[in-house]
Amino acid sequence: MTKMTLAKALNAGLRRAMEDDPKVVLMGEDIGRLGGVFRITDGLQKDFGEARVVDTPLAESGIVGTAVGLALRGYRPVVEIQFDGFVYPAYDQIVSQVAKLHYRSGGRVAMPMVIRIPFGGGIGAVEHHSESPEAQFAHTPGLKVVACSDPVDAYWMIQQAIEHPDPVIFLEPKRLYHSTKADIDVDATPGPLFASRVARSGSDVTVLAYGPTVKTALTAAEAAAGEGKSVEVIDLRALSPLDMAPVVESVRRTGRAVVVHEAHVNLGLGAELAARITEACFHSMEAPVLRVGGFDTPYPPARAEEYFLPDLDRVLDAVDRSLAW
Amino acid sequence: MTEFLDPSPSHTDMVQLLNPEGERVSHPDFEFSPDRPEDETVRGFYRDMVLTRRLDVEATALQRHGELGLWAQLLGQEAAQIGAARALAPQDFVFPTYREHGVAWCRDVDPMQLLGLFRGTDQGGWDPDEHNFGLYTIVIGAQTLHATGYAMGVQMDGLVGTGDPTRDTAVVAHFGDGASSQGDVNEAMVFAASYNAPVVFFCQNNQWAISEPVDQMVKVPLYKRAQGFGFPGIRVDGNDVLATYEVMKSALKRAREGGGPTMIEAYTYRMGAHTTTDDPTRYRLSDEVEAWKLKDPIARVEAYLRRGGGASTSFFSKVEAEAEALGERLRAGIHDLPEPDPVRLFDNVYSELPPELQEQRDGYAAYLSSFDLEGASR
Numbered sequence: 001m002t003k004m005t006l007a008k009a010l011n012a013g014l015r016r017a018m019e020d021d022p023k024v025v026l027m028g029e030d031i032g033r034l035g036g037v038f039r040i041t042d043g044l045q046k047d048f049g050e051a052r053v054v055d056t057p058l059a060e061s062g063i064v065g066t067a068v069g070l071a072l073r074g075y076r077p078v079v080e081i082q083f084d085g086f087v088y089p090a091y092d093q094i095v096s097q098v099a100k101l102h103y104r105s106g107g108r109v110a111m112p113m114v115i116r117i118p119f120g121g122g123i124g125a126v127e128h129h130s131e132s133p134e135a136q137f138a139h140t141p142g143l144k145v146v147a148c149s150d151p152v153d154a155y156w157m158i159q160q161a162i163e164h165p166d167p168v169i170f171l172e173p174k175r176l177y178h179s180t181k182a183d184i185d186v187d188a189t190p191g192p193l194f195a196s197r198v199a200r201s202g203s204d205v206t207v208l209a210y211g212p213t214v215k216t217a218l219t220a221a222e223a224a225a226g227e228g229k230s231v232e233v234i235d236l237r238a239l240s241p242l243d244m245a246p247v248v249e250s251v252r253r254t255g256r257a258v259v260v261h262e263a264h265v266n267l268g269l270g271a272e273l274a275a276r277i278t279e280a281c282f283h284s285m286e287a288p289v290l291r292v293g294g295f296d297t298p299y300p301p302a303r304a305e306e307y308f309l310p311d312l313d314r315v316l317d318a319v320d321r322s323l324a325w
Numbered sequence: 326m327t328e329f330l331d332p333s334p335s336h337t338d339m340v341q342l343l344n345p346e347g348e349r350v351s352h353p354d355f356e357f358s359p360d361r362p363e364d365e366t367v368r369g370f371y372r373d374m375v376l377t378r379r380l381d382v383e384a385t386a387l388q389r390h391g392e393l394g395l396w397a398q399l400l401g402q403e404a405a406q407i408g409a410a411r412a413l414a415p416q417d418f419v420f421p422t423y424r425e426h427g428v429a430w431c432r433d434v435d436p437m438q439l440l441g442l443f444r445g446t447d448q449g450g451w452d453p454d455e456h457n458f459g460l461y462t463i464v465i466g467a468q469t470l471h472a473t474g475y476a477m478g479v480q481m482d483g484l485v486g487t488g489d490p491t492r493d494t495a496v497v498a499h500f501g502d503g504a505s506s507q508g509d510v511n512e513a514m515v516f517a518a519s520y521n522a523p524v525v526f527f528c529q530n531n532q533w534a535i536s537e538p539v540d541q542m543v544k545v546p547l548y549k550r551a552q553g554f555g556f557p558g559i560r561v562d563g564n565d566v567l568a569t570y571e572v573m574k575s576a577l578k579r580a581r582e583g584g585g586p587t588m589i590e591a592y593t594y595r596m597g598a599h600t601t602t603d604d605p606t607r608y609r610l611s612d613e614v615e616a617w618k619l620k621d622p623i624a625r626v627e628a629y630l631r632r633g634g635g636a637s638t639s640f641f642s643k644v645e646a647e648a649e650a651l652g653e654r655l656r657a658g659i660h661d662l663p664e665p666d667p668v669r670l671f672d673n674v675y676s677e678l679p680p681e682l683q684e685q686r687d688g689y690a691a692y693l694s695s696f697d698l699e700g701a702s703r
Contacts, residue, residue, distance in 0.1 A: 057516055059516075061512055065471060072471060073478030104448040104449055105453065
């Protein structure tokens with residue numbers, strides 16, 4: 001057992017993936033000597049060399065586009081996008097090339113690539129450093145999208161994503177990078193990558209969360225318990241494809257669902273979840289699916305972000321509204 | 326500025342070894358020196374160009390007959406493509422646009438597979454690794470980054486500068502004058518220079534980005550841009566297959582030996598429309614087209630071979646018969662291209678069908694078969 005933060009767990013996971021497979025190559029801005037702006041790749045260039053931990057020119061489309069070429073040559077590139085808001089210059093390469101090459105080629109071409117994106121807010125950053133673009137990628141056939149929420153998942157999920165034959169958008173909750181430590185048993189056998197998980201059992205309301213909002217949801221569940229309300233929290237982990245079975249099972253029991261994400265509510269993951277839950281659980285529902293998320297505004301200036309981000313009280317408010325329906 | 330863009334073959338900026346009249350001309354830096362005997366090589370170029378043009382003409386006609394949804398013509402660019410492709414070593418890898426039919430031909434991609442893409446029966450039916458020829462890329466310039474990344478991979482594989490010409494590998498990024506404005510092309514050049522990647526940027530400057538003339542967006546000769554990225558650029562007469570072959574050969578050699586990237590601007594002309602949906606009479610004068618007809622890439626090789634005795638009359642009639650047979654094969658084969666099965670839409674989105682997509686597919690299959698039942702009950 002080793003105690004690690006989420007950042008350290010990612011670093012250890014990347015290291016292990018590189019040890020296991022010589023074709024794994026890391027690419028990104030400042031990931032070499034500096035170890036990345038969040039230090040996720042700290043020390044890896046020193047140990048694996050400049051050819052496997054590649055400091056790239058400052059051009060996101062260039063990073064992802066050259067990673068496509070490396071994957072075509074048989075490598076497994078792991079790309080770091082420095083911040084969520086900087087992924088858009090690479091959007092065309094991701095959506096038109098990374099996502100479609102396997103399909104376009106009739107399955108002849110594999111595109112094993114991981115695109116790591118630190119996402120979400122709460123770190124007091126300037127504009128473009130706090131966004132939650134997951135729906136843009138979950139909406140794109142050909143991509144898989146996952147989000148980790150704690151150190152244990154971070155350690156295993158990054159390795160599983162790298163091993164996976166399809167391109168994976170790997171979302172890292174940046175505000176949790178250095179928050180809490182957890183025990184990681186590196187000899188354990190991890191569960192499947194594309195599976196949601198019950199993070200806390202409960203019987204009155206199901207709260208669905210992923211990435212940074214899992215912690216918020218768990219805190220809210222704890223507070224609700226103090227008021228005699230039993231909240232079940234599901235960490236979705238996989239955003240595309242969604243693993244609906246545990247969600248459906250839970251909502252059929254509770255009859256109520258609240259989705260929490262930092263992304264804008266309009267056409268966010270919550271909208272898709274609401275539609276699917278309604279289809280699958282219609283006769284068990286006691287209340288409509290409620291969504292708590294970022295407002296449909298651009299991400300605000302840092303000193304206003306606490307108003308924008310779903311917090312403990314907004315989650316509890318939604319739980320109460322669901323229960324009172 | 327216009328003198329830089331002067332397409333005249335006498336312009337010193339441009340490498341030429343065979344002039345439009347079909348006369349060999351000398352150049353201080355390049356000499357036509359193929360691996361195989363000269364005349365045999367030139368006859369091969371001629372045959373490739375004639376057959377590629379026939380493919381192009383047939384495909385255009387098939388589009389007019391409604392058999393293809395679209396066709397991107399290469400008419401006029403045969404020398405640029407054949408010269409570039411015949412300079413390749415077998416292990417070199419090519420990243421095409423959607424107009425590299427001549428390169429595809431030289432890489433043994435069955436022309437029927439090109440027709441399949443433009444008919445819409447698939448999106449590229451060949452195996453890139455089998456032909457060392459990537460899939461056609463429609464987003465302008467995107468493939469130049471793939472080529473650069475692939476070249477970085479070749480480097481990581483240790484297949485640059487080993488001194489073994491059968492193993493050292495170069496990568497080619499095809500693109501056009503229009504694509505030179507794209508961010509991806511410029512980023513590809515930055516990356517290629519940064520890692521000294523074994524990639525050749527082969528730009529067919531065909532003078533037109535659909536309706537926009539090259540001088541609208543290119544204010545210095547294209548090949549001169551390479552210098553700004555930190556590697557050599559060179560302009561070659563793209564209607565001269567001998568010169569294109571030689572210039573390409575030297576750039577590929579340089580890449581394989583570890584010398585890094587080169588940009589080649591093959592100065593040519595799009596004699597046809599951008600694609601079959603385009604109408605060039607709306608934006609360019611027929612005078613211009615007529616002037617370029619005099620620089621036709623095939624006519625000059627034919628004149629050279631006939632005048633110099635490099636080919637017999639029977640050679641020309643044999644190639645013509647081959648072209649006829651190719652045309653016939655394409656016309657006859659178009660209806661044999663398999664129509665896509667609706668349920669197979671769901672194949673190859675991912676390496677394995679995720680449960681929810683499987684559900685979608687099964688639901689659609691059941692929906693479709695419900696029509697069969699209705700039909701059966703009638």
